[in-house]
Amino acid sequence: xxxxxxxxxxxxxxxxxxxxxxxxxxxxxxxxxxxxxxxxxxxxxxxxxxxxxxxxxxxxxxxxxxxxxxxxxxxxxxxxxxxxxxxxxxxxxxxxxxxxxxxxxxxxxxxxxxxxxxxxxxxxxxxxxxxxxxxxxxxxxxxxxxxxxxxxxxxxxxxxxxxxxxxxxxxxxxxxxxxxxxxxxxxxxxxxxxxxxxxxxxxxxxxxxxxxxxxxxxxxxxxxxxxxxxxxxxxxxxxxxxxxxxxxxxxxxxxxxxxxxxxxxxxxxxxxxxxxxxxxxxxxxxxxxxxxxxxxxxxxxxxxxxxxxxxxxxxxxxxxxxxxxxxxxxxxxxxxxxxxxxxxxxxxxxxxxxxxxxxxxxxxxxxxxxxxxxxxxxxxxxxxxxxxxxxxxxxxxxxxxxxxxxxxxxxxxxxxxxxxxxxxxxxxxxxxxxxxxxxxxxxxxxxxxxxxxxxxxxxxxxxxxxxxxxxxxxxxxxxxxxxxxxxxxxxxxxxxxxxxxxxxxxxxxxxxxxxxxxxxxxxxxxxxxxxxxxxxxxxxxxxxxxxxxxxxxxxxxxxxxxx
Amino acid sequence: xxxxxxxxxxxxxxxxxxxxxxxxxxxxxxxxxxxxxxxxxxxxxxxxxxxxxxxxxxxxxxxxxxxxxxxxxxxxxxxxxxxxxxxxxxxxxxxxxxxxxxxxxxxxxxxxxxxxxxxxxxxxxxxxxxxxxxxxxxxxxxxxxxxxxxxxxxxxxxxxxxxxxxxxxxxxxxxxxxxxxxxxxxxxxxxxxxxxxxxxxxxxxxxxxxxxxxxxxxxxxxxxxxxxxxxxxxxxxxxxxxxxxxxxxxxxxxxxxxxxxxxxxxxxxxxxxxxxxxxxxxxxxxxxxxxxxxxxxxxxxxxxxxxxxxxxxxxxxxxxxxxxxxxxxxxxxxxxxxxxxxxxxxxxxxxxxxxxxxxxxxxxxxxxxxxxxxxxx
Numbered sequence: 028x029x030x031x032x033x034x035x036x037x038x039x040x041x042x043x044x045x046x047x048x049x050x051x052x053x054x055x056x057x058x059x060x061x062x063x064x065x066x067x068x069x070x071x072x073x074x075x076x077x078x079x080x081x082x083x084x085x086x087x088x089x090x091x092x093x094x095x096x097x098x099x100x101x102x103x104x105x106x107x108x109x110x111x112x113x114x115x116x117x118x119x120x121x122x123x124x125x126x127x128x129x130x131x132x133x134x135x136x137x138x139x140x141x142x143x144x145x146x147x148x149x150x151x152x153x154x155x156x157x158x159x160x161x162x163x164x165x166x167x168x169x170x171x172x173x174x175x176x177x178x179x180x181x182x183x184x185x186x187x188x189x190x191x192x193x194x195x196x197x198x199x200x201x202x203x204x205x206x207x208x209x210x211x212x213x214x215x216x217x218x219x220x221x222x223x224x225x226x227x228x229x230x231x232x233x234x235x236x237x238x239x240x241x242x243x244x245x246x247x248x249x250x251x252x253x254x255x256x257x258x259x260x261x262x263x264x265x266x267x268x269x270x271x272x273x274x275x276x277x278x279x280x281x282x283x284x285x286x287x288x289x290x291x292x293x294x295x296x297x298x299x300x301x302x303x304x305x306x307x308x309x310x311x312x313x314x315x316x317x318x319x320x321x322x323x324x325x326x327x328x329x330x331x332x333x334x335x336x337x338x339x340x341x342x343x344x345x346x347x348x349x350x351x352x353x354x355x356x357x358x359x360x361x362x363x364x365x366x367x368x369x370x371x372x373x374x375x376x377x378x379x380x381x382x383x384x385x386x387x388x389x390x391x392x393x394x395x396x397x398x399x400x401x402x403x404x405x406x407x408x409x410x411x412x413x414x415x416x417x418x419x420x421x422x423x424x425x426x427x428x429x430x431x432x433x434x435x436x437x438x439x440x441x442x443x444x445x446x447x448x449x450x451x452x453x454x455x456x457x458x459x460x461x462x463x464x465x466x467x468x469x470x471x472x473x474x475x476x477x478x479x480x481x482x483x484x485x486x487x488x489x490x491x492x493x494x495x496x497x498x499x500x501x502x503x504x505x506x507x508x509x510x511x512x513x514x515x516x517x518x519x520x521x522x523x524x525x526x527x528x529x530x531x532x533x534x535x536x537x538x539x540x541x542x543x544x545x546x547x548x549x550x551x552x553x554x555x556x557x558x559x560x561x562x563x564x565x566x567x568x569x570x571x572x573x574x575x576x577x578x579x580x581x582x583x584x585x586x587x588x589x590x
Numbered sequence: 591x592x593x594x595x596x597x598x599x600x601x602x603x604x605x606x607x608x609x610x611x612x613x614x615x616x617x618x619x620x621x622x623x624x625x626x627x628x629x630x631x632x633x634x635x636x637x638x639x640x641x642x643x644x645x646x647x648x649x650x651x652x653x654x655x656x657x658x659x660x661x662x663x664x665x666x667x668x669x670x671x672x673x674x675x676x677x678x679x680x681x682x683x684x685x686x687x688x689x690x691x692x693x694x695x696x697x698x699x700x701x702x703x704x705x706x707x708x709x710x711x712x713x714x715x716x717x718x719x720x721x722x723x724x725x726x727x728x729x730x731x732x733x734x735x736x737x738x739x740x741x742x743x744x745x746x747x748x749x750x751x752x753x754x755x756x757x758x759x760x761x762x763x764x765x766x767x768x769x770x771x772x773x774x775x776x777x778x779x780x781x782x783x784x785x786x787x788x789x790x791x792x793x794x795x796x797x798x799x800x801x802x803x804x805x806x807x808x809x810x811x812x813x814x815x816x817x818x819x820x821x822x823x824x825x826x827x828x829x830x831x832x833x834x835x836x837x838x839x840x841x842x843x844x845x846x847x848x849x850x851x852x853x854x855x856x857x858x859x860x861x862x863x864x865x866x867x868x869x870x871x872x873x874x875x876x877x878x879x880x881x882x883x884x885x886x887x888x889x890x891x892x893x894x895x896x897x898x899x900x901x902x903x904x905x906x907x908x909x910x911x912x913x914x915x916x917x918x919x920x921x922x923x924x925x926x927x928x929x930x931x932x933x934x935x936x937x938x939x940x941x942x943x944x945x946x947x948x949x950x951x952x953x954x955x956x957x958x959x960x961x962x963x964x965x966x967x
């Protein structure tokens with residue numbers, strides 16, 4: 028009885044949930060990340076020894092690669108931000124202010140890059156632009172030199188991430204529209220000047236925040252720089268870390284120091300982003316859509332539509348087209364000849380050649396597992412965070428959202444270091460369980476954030492009303508809260524499923540020998556030259572990540588309400 | 591709040607809208623309307639939502655174009671559907687106060703207020719003094735450097751008011767400016783706005799759905815209903831001489847009873863009442879609406895009025911204590927309800943007779959024989 032009182036005092040009323048969730052989060056998130064830092068300081072920590080702190084620190088810190096790779100990472104991130112801004116800000120502003128022909132279509136088209144894993148897009152671009160690629164076969168022009176360069180990496184990565192900026196800017200511009208602009212016009216401000224004085228300043232926080240997100244995404248990306256630039260010796264921190272861990276001799280202290288640098292850069296980006304988003308003048312912009320109807324483009328109609336179409340084709344159609352073409356031709360050397368088209372590659376996948384079906388099954392299972400675990404954990408955490416504003420709830424909030432700033436490669440490094448400790452009685456390392464841990468750690472922020480947002484919409488009085496009507500705490504949770512927030516949690520779980528089922532870098536580093544996933548299968552097939560089969564698998568991966576969310580959404584709508 | 595003294599402020603311009611209408615596709619929001627506002631006059635557009643009052647305001651502002659008709663502000667033709675002339679809002683020299691304030695969140699209070707002056711290319715020194723003057727007029731001089739988001743709703747709307755008047759516009763437009771504020775604030779701000787407009791001699795058009803607000807602020811009130819102006823008059827005229835049953839109903843002025851004329855008597859439709867108005871009230875029409883203002887109905891002491899056709903009986907639905915008496919909800923035949931004032935509590939469900947003072951009654955005939963209401967006085 029006394030203990031119960033004590034815990035209630037310490038943890039607030041969500042004490043039970045806190046007590047259940049906190050240790051899980053500690054193991055899932057804090058444990059691996061702690062070891063990244065420990066390893067950077069104590070070179071022998073992998074053997075469980077805290078000796079000679081910092082003995083290798085200086086040596087590693089002055090490694091010439093370290094400086095070089097850090098600079099490359101910053102340059103890559105900066106260039107992707109720059110090119111994304113040049114492409115997506117005009118697109119977003121146009122979409123927000125004017126009546127664009129086929130506006131709805133463009134919004135859908137610009138969602139497509141989110142469903143294509145970046146490494147698959149990069150592979151698609153290789154097939155299209157490499158020497159004797161599809162472009163050369165059709166037009167005789169060869170962009171291979173460009174693609175396998177720094178700017179080639181920037182180009183492919185930009186096409187993958189710019190929609191983040193496009194959607195943020197177009198929504199912001201549209202919501203500013205209405206009254207703010209009308210007030211400016213009435214106050215004597217002509218349209219063009221209103222844009223510079225009202226629209227653009229009010230959109231700047233949205234632009235800056237989305238560009239910082241793009242920066243973080245760019246510096247964490249593994250597949251694109253690995254596929255396009257690693258051969259020419261251009262390495263960034265992520266590809267450098269992977270190299271330290273897979274090339275002999277394996278350099279754990281080096282990998283963890285690089286990881287710490289990468290995390291620091293990512294954290295700075297996220298902190299700045301967070302500050303911008305939570306600034307006052309950004310929030311006071313109410314989303315009240317004004318009565319203003321979008322302006323007409325007039326003579327600019329055609330050039331603007333061409334602009335949208337070109338970017339849409341490059342970002343959505345081109346990579347998929349290239350992947351599908353490669354998947355459905357018998358040999359790469361046969362090119363785009365009519366007699367070269369066949370379904371052989373798909374037949375081979377279904378015949379389980381190279382363990383294709385196993386890879387597919389493993390990925391689906393891993394995705395499902397990660398989705399379920401993060402869904403449950405996320406809901407419980409969000410409940411404590413939203414309903415109890417105590418110190419413990421803030422700790423949970425921090426633990427669940429921190430992986431957001433941690434690149435996948437770093438999570439992998441942490442898991443390797445942590446779960447290889449000699450003093451551990453049992454370890455999931457070298458089993459498929461380590462992949463579940465990795466995905467859960469990486470993707471936990473999504474369900475937490477979705478559940479958070481959903482719970483904030485649910486007024487406390489709805490719970491109070493159920494209490495007064497005679498329902499206990501658990502009944503309230505399942506009868507009142509869950510039905511209201513489940514659609515959001517389901518959406519987050521679908522996202523987790525889609526990302527986990529195709530995750531690349533952590534999988535490369537952590538998968539036990541002999542275990543295959545979709546991403547590994549594609550990556551290895553590409554390296555080993557069975558490009559066609561790799562691409563056939565890519566087609567299936569894209570199809571799954573596109574169709575399952577849509578199917579579930581349709582099902583959910585048919586159900587009307589879910590309980 | 592009106593404190594600063596200004597002797598030579600320009601008077602607002604006249605506004606003339608002629609044959610103005612607005613259609614969106616097949617949906618006619620505003621039927622052909624004529625409106626004349628004298629220089630320095632304040633006109634309120636009053637009506638339920640969807641009556642077209644905001645549409646008319648946006649046409650005056652230049653935020654949309656009329657389908658037909660023309661609009662003059664001062665000597666300037668600002669919109670003419672036939673000739674295609676159209677002056678955009680930024681060149682109309684007007685001020686406007688929006689329902690949701692529309693203060694730009696990235697500018698301070700002073701920058702918001704100074705924006706119209708900046709657009710006119712007025713130099714910094716003069717701008718600063720006029721910003722101070724305008725903020726002084728609304729009593730917010732001390733808040734010049736604040737961000738609008740940090741102010742209360744009432745303060746924000748005062749800033750919006752300062753912004754609307756700072757450039758001494760020819761015309762100030764108000765789009766339900768007080769409907770986001772609570773009642774007490776609304777009542778004090780409406781007085782402040784009215785005295786400020788009078789003081790500055792500004793022409794203003796004020797849209798609202800609250801007749802208390804309209805009566806408090808306007809020289810004349812236009813009642814709008816489904817895209818038409820039903821009546822435009824001074825508040826006293828509107829109440830004393832409403833032009834149609836719809837106006838009576840909207841302003842809740844009293845009882846409106848649809849009736850048929852039979853042998854000089856009025857048979858209230860759907861009920862058993864038979865009333866005997868004095869000759870001359872009905873004046874030849876066969877059906878119409880009888881309007882009995884509250885002041886024409888007095889609780890009968892004696893009884894027998896119903897039998898002689900000079901009283902009407904109703905059932906008390908509810909009596910509510912109001913401090914100085916009772917607000918009584920009464921229901922008559924045909925589901926017509928009326929709120930009356932009574933000094934004593936009337937028991938629910940009891941039936942009371944109300945004597946009719948025929949000299950205050952109105953008759954609105956249905957036929958087109960007579961277009962004006964008859965009034966027996």
